[in-house]
Amino acid sequence: MPPTRAMPMAKEAAQKALSLDNQLAEAHTSLAKIKLSYEWDWAGAEAEFQQAIKLNPGYATARQWYGVYLSEMGRHDESIRERSIAQELDPLSMAIATGLGRALYWARRYDEAIARLQAAVSKEPSYADTYWSLGLAYEQKGLHAESINAFQRAVELSRTSDFAEGKPEMLAALGHAYALAGRQAEARKLLEQLNQDAAAQHYVSPYALSLIYVALNERDAAFQALSQAFREHDESFVHLKVDPRLDPIRSDPRFQQLLQQMHLDS
Numbered sequence: 364m365p366p367t368r369a370m371p372m373a374k375e376a377a378q379k380a381l382s383l384d385n386q387l388a389e390a391h392t393s394l395a396k397i398k399l400s401y402e403w404d405w406a407g408a409e410a411e412f413q414q415a416i417k418l419n420p421g422y423a424t425a426r427q428w429y430g431v432y433l434s435e436m437g438r439h440d441e442s443i444r445e446r447s448i449a450q451e452l453d454p455l456s457m458a459i460a461t462g463l464g465r466a467l468y469w470a471r472r473y474d475e476a477i478a479r480l481q482a483a484v485s486k487e488p489s490y491a492d493t494y495w496s497l498g499l500a501y502e503q504k505g506l507h508a509e510s511i512n513a514f515q516r517a518v519e520l521s522r523t524s525d526f527a528e529g530k531p532e533m534l535a536a537l538g539h540a541y542a543l544a545g546r547q548a549e550a551r552k553l554l555e556q557l558n559q560d561a562a563a564q565h566y567v568s569p570y571a572l573s574l575i576y577v578a579l580n581e582r583d584a585a586f587q588a589l590s591q592a593f594r595e596h597d598e599s600f601v602h603l604k605v606d607p608r609l610d611p612i613r614s615d616p617r618f619q620q621l622l623q624q625m626h627l628d629s
Contacts, residue, residue, distance in 0.1 A: 374394065377393040424449070443466050510543075521533050557571075
């Protein structure tokens with residue numbers, strides 16, 4: 364479901380919950396995530412996260428998602444601290460363990476991210492998101508074979524009745540890795556597959572597609588996809604300020620314009 368359909372429904376549900384009980388930390392957390400990922404209301408999102416944590420300091424998801432917000436704002440040390448608290452509160456959660464590794468990745472502390480994520484894989488070897496995150500960190504270290512293997516495993520584990528070929532964002536990550544490794548034909552094959560899925564009304568993140576174009580050095584196509592992501596309020600678009608995969612196009616005036624439109628240029 365595209366965010367323009369899903370997020371208004373989510374907001375309505377969160378607001379309904381708060382109308383019934385405005386002391387629900389879970390509802391404040393959900394509303395904060397919507398303000399972050401869809402409305403791009405940075406101040407409003409932080410206020411809701413902080414209210415949720417005030418109401419229930421032991422609610423791990425509030426601290427985990429607040430950590431996401433802090434990463435996107437470039438406040439990496441604070442993000443790692445919040446996500447570490449979340450892991451102490453819920454040490455068995457693979458989402459939280461993986462999220463801590465990804466916080467280290469956004470902070471560009473790749474060796475630490477790899478160590479954390481490898482430890483998570485050893486505890487639970489069937490969680491797709493951990494392999495996906497591990498692939499991201501390997502990629503930035505120039506370990507192309509390792510990143511491709513990790514993304515292939517993520518794709519395999521993400522296959523469901525809804526995603527017979529694997530989750531689109533994981534396929535896109537694999538396409539990006541192929542392109543960086545010089546395997547352009549395989550990258551273009553995945554790109555074509557994802558564009559066909561999008562044409563068939565299956566939601567595919569244009570932000571994820573833009574990353575393949577960046578790795579293929581097709582800047583105009585990358586910016587077309589990023590502009591579409593902006594129009595659609597693609598949830599991944601909040602990575603714009605910190606995503607290392609976008610470094611090759613950061614100096615382009617079009618990129619700076621996007622940051623300004625998102626109020627992420629400071």
